Amino acid sequence: MTTTVLLVDDHPVVRSGLRAVLESDSVHVVGEAATGEEAVALAAHLHPDVVLCDLRLGAGIDGVQTTAALRALEPAPAVLILTTFDRDAEILGAIEAGAAGYLLKDVAPDVIIEGILRAAGGDMFLAPDLADRVLKGMRNPLPKLTEREVEVLRLLATGASNKEMARALFVTEATVKSHIAHIFTKLSVDSRSRAIHVAQETGLI
Amino acid sequence: MTTTVLLVDDHPVVRSGLRAVLESDSVHVVGEAATGEEAVALAAHLHPDVVLCDLRLGAGIDGVQTTAALRALEPAPAVLILTTFDRDAEILGAIEAGAAGYLLKDVAPDVIIEGILRAAGGDMFLAPDLADRVLKGMRNPLPKLTEREVEVLRLLATGASNKEMARALFVTEATVKSHIAHIFTKLSVDSRSRAIHVAQETGLI
DNA sequence: CATTGCATCATCCGTTTGGGTGAGACTTTT
DNA sequence: AAAAGTCTCACCCAAACGGATGATGCAATG
Structure with missing residues (x-):
């Protein structure tokens, strides 16, 4: 059975790349969105199993907010964060908002596919080099500023x-x-x- | 006649995206490199008309250095910088190193193709929103620090x-x-x- | 209704920073 | 050889900053 995926990234090139790289027996890309708002609207309509979402989305709501909005849908898609940067606060923000996982963009395509399948199965999936940092961040969370x-x-x-x-x-x-x-x-x-x-x-x- | 292109980016996903987006009657992608070193080696061998190069290349030499090395080849390919960020110093660095142009990654695919064709034709090509800034930067260059x-x-x-x-x-x-x-x-x-x-x-x- | 948290303001005091000026040693350029 | 640039250091002084402490009003929380 194939897993349906919605791509969210503000760069057309990245979306095309992901589509090219992901489309396979096990994964089917059912849609693309350039902004968080568009992503939520499309997800409500397409009901993808997984939403693959960039944290940085040029205009509009950011990846964390998008994640939160997506997780509030019924049924809620699994949200997999895929981004270039590994900033602690954002990892934590996304996880707290209900993301199933977090991958860096420079990982190999099959790692992304694996992440998608695991996210669809309800697993948590963190890039290995990040798991440590996330845990550390959870141990010493930054005090919240007003x-x-x-x-x-x-x-x-x-x-x-x-x-x-x-x-x-x-x-x-x-x-x-x-x-x-x-x-x-x-x-x-x-x-x-x-x-x-x-x-x-x-x-x- | 088709223009041959070498892609240089450390993200496999972006390379796939570019390949998918660029491949057409007028543009043919003849190779991909993940690092600057690899790019120079491949370019020396493949003689592409244009090298499409990210400024940020995880490991190894950066985009500016890569540009300089590519331009030193014989025959020298046109180098088109394609990146996510618009930092003045790097724009100038790349231009000084002999880049034919500079595009942001979030532009539409056909703009990238147009940039490639113009670069191959010997033109300079700057994303409109950047041209201003580049000129400003040239008018008030930052004094060099030791x-x-x-x-x-x-x-x-x-x-x-x-x-x-x-x-x-x-x-x-x-x-x-x-x-x-x-x-x-x-x-x-x-x-x-x-x-x-x-x-x-x-x-x- | 008492408590807690936030934003606002104040005063005192020691430390750090920033500005000005000048100068000696060494390298590169002219 | 002279000039220019760089790195090094010193002294003085005023302004900005950082730490401590305490106080008021107000909203939310319990």
Whole structure:
């Protein structure tokens, strides 16, 4: 029995590649979507066994949000995340959103097929080089930042001074300092540069 | 007459996609390479009209170096850069290394084909949304940093303090401050965070 | 309704950073 | 040989930052 798959990627070339590589006795590609919104609409209609989804989708909702929306469908397809990057925060986000697995784009085609079949069977499937990191991430999850803190962190990452952030956010410098102090504590750092670094490394921003 | 093309990308899926998308009356894919080294070796042997090359090639030499090596062949193939990112420094690097053009991966297949044909004909071909930026980059080229300065900048971007950099580089803090002062001047910034930001934005690091 | 969490602001204080200036040693270029 | 560029270092000073502590208002949670 063949497993039906919906492809979600904003690059036409990648979709064609996946189609070419996946189509076989055991896997049948029933549709393609370029955005998360399109993916959800198509999945609701086509009922694929598995949705193979990029985490980075140019415009619109991102891969994590798409995963969550797909998993809320009835019946819910298994969602397999396929992407170029291995950012901890996003792996965890996708898994938490109900993804069955996570593969890097540079793996061999047969690994992807294997992942699809296992995802269709209800298995979890993680690229070996990532399993470790995911587990580590689960052991020391990054403390969650509040919306405001993320906002400050983003400004911080653009190189803004406290004064500039205060102006941009319509608050006093004291408030900005307060937010930054909290951010530093949560990220276990003691300088803006290091905060930027860990924020980027963990995919927090 | 058909134009012969060599594909260079570290992702098998992308290569398959490109092959599926490009193969036509006017374009014939004569080979695929996963690394820059492999690309040069194959190109020397297959003499393709055009090499379609990703800038980011997991292991080994990068796209810019590959471009330079390919252009040094006799006869030299036209090199068309195809990538996901639009980092100014790399665009310029590839153009300087002799690339005929630069396309983003999310463009439509027929745009890629058009780019290949024009590259084969000796034209320059830039994705429209990039041409502006390239020209801007040429008008305000980033002042070149010395090796030492780049080294300091990299450390800076990891969040290191002056003291830590001094230790890491076996110099005094005064020296580190001196380098940083020069970096700031060259990048026209006045804080470490902003230096990190422009360095990343311009692909300097 | 009490508690908790968030965002806001303040003051004090020590440390780090950034800016200016100058200078010696070594290499490459002219 | 002179000039230019790089890397190294030092000193001074003002501004920005980071840490500690505490307080207010407000919404959500229990």
